[in-house]
Amino acid sequence: MSSDGMTKEEKAGESGAMVHSPVSGDDAAGGPSGIIYGFIVVWVGTLSVFATLSELVSMAPNSGGQYHWVSMLAQLGARNFLGYLTGWLALTGWQAVVASGGYLTGTMIQGLILLTHPGYGSVMQNWHGTLIFWAVILFGYRINSAIGALLAKFEGLVLVVHLLGFLGILLPLALLSDHGDSTTVFNNFYNLGDWQTQGLSFCVGILGNVFAFLGADGAIHMAEEIRNAPIVIPRSLLAGLMINGTLGLAMLIVTLYCVGATNIFIAIGENPAYPFMAIFRNAIGSTAGAAVMSSVVVVMAFSATTGSLASTSRLYWAFARDRGLPGSSFLARTSSRTSIPLYSVLTTAVIAIILSLVNIGDATAFNGIREPSSDDIHVNTVDSTLAWGPWRLPGLFGILNNAFSCAYLLFVFFFSFWPANREVTPQTMNWAVVVFGAVIGFSVVYYVTWARRVYSGPVVEV
Secondary structure: OOOOOOOHHHHHHHHHHHHHOOOOOHHHHHHHHHHHHHHHHHHHHHHHHHHHHHHHHHHOOOOOOHHHHHHHHOOOOOHHHHHHHHHHHHHHHHHHHHHHHHHHHHHHHHHHHHHHOHHHHHOOOHHHHHHHHHHHHHHHHHHHHOOOOHHHHHHHHHHHHHHHHHHHHHHHHHHHOOOOOHHHHHOOOOOOOOOOOHHHHHHHHOHHHHHHHOOOOHHHHHHHHOOOHHHHHHHHHHHHHHHHHHHHHHHHHHHHHHHOOOHHHHHHHHOOOOHHHHHHHHHHOOHHHHHHHHHHHHHHHHHHHHHHHHHHHHHHHHHHHOOOOOOHHHHOOOOOOOOOOHHHHHHHHHHHHHHHHHHHHOHHHHHHHHOHHHHHHHHHHHHHOOOOOOOOOOHHHHHHHHHHHHHHHHHHHHHOOOOOOOOOOOOOOOOHHHHHHHHHHHHHHHHHHHHHHHOOOOOOOO
16 A cells, blocks of 8 residues: 555556446447536536545544544434444445456456457357456455565556556547547437436436546545555545546547547447447557557556455455454454455455356346445445534535535435436346345344444444
């Protein structure tokens, strides 16, 4: 872990995700203009939320993050239960982020194979992506637990790939591709979900951009391993989001200029899962060049998964230390040699691998499991942004920012349960509401039957 508050792979992976996440089949439902304006809305909303989180982490840096702050600041009679529930929502949300990262990286590699060998589409199977998923998670586990000194070199390499890769993708798209006019980019909305209004279609389609920003607050859960965390983490959160948001928006605009008015449908037809790869090939006229450009995005997705695994394992460790989980005494152990919570790292990886087995039988079912990454993380953040911290944005601006961040989070939470299409089938249903309800139900039952006897909020001294 670097002392700047966010691992380099998290910084790089965040921007890498911004290249590909919004330009996918489902998230193109609002059209090119919906993608761009949705990106801006989510970027501004996330900046507002991060400003509030910076107040809180400056007050009390802790690997538990949101559930720790709720336990500190909620009313005395309710703080234990609210903190406990927030911890479960945060943990399941982050575990879903790890599973999503492994899934996206694995299937992106499949998309890369399809790009270079079109005949692969006739033999492509779900279990192929699952095996690649396992390799991604296991390598991330290795980096987070056993490589030690090599981690810093890996981080440095990822940062170099991030910066050079941005130019390596942006410049060919800008210089070698035919470009559409500005109307097709900034005034070109679709309503592919057949919603009653274009505005509703925009709100539903915004979730692709929301997903691109998930995990950007991972440094909060590494707080106890960061020097001068009350200052470094807020600076890292806001600076990282500004830089990566700027790079992501620039990449998005250039990519959509290359698409034109109709080519996005052609790209989706050529590569339904990851049309950005087809966009790259059509833009520069070279399969080999598009493969190299797409490989950069794959590396960024892999690095983001590695960083998410680190943050999730620290949340497991913190919550287990406070006795909020089954098997807390096991999960709270750390290595005497490295002080890394190895069992929490292992648990994060194993659960992600177990979840991936669902994808072998039914990709729709697996998507239902990983979709709560958005609603779980956003609802637990709402819970903690309702309290002031000693470091905050001054005066009226700070009050308005806190109000706006809460409104934005509630907006995202509400639409995170909506399906992509108005006509719902078992295949197009958004099953996140079922998984979210199951998490709430299980955590409440466990609290009533056992956790309320042992969980009394964050441990003050260890």
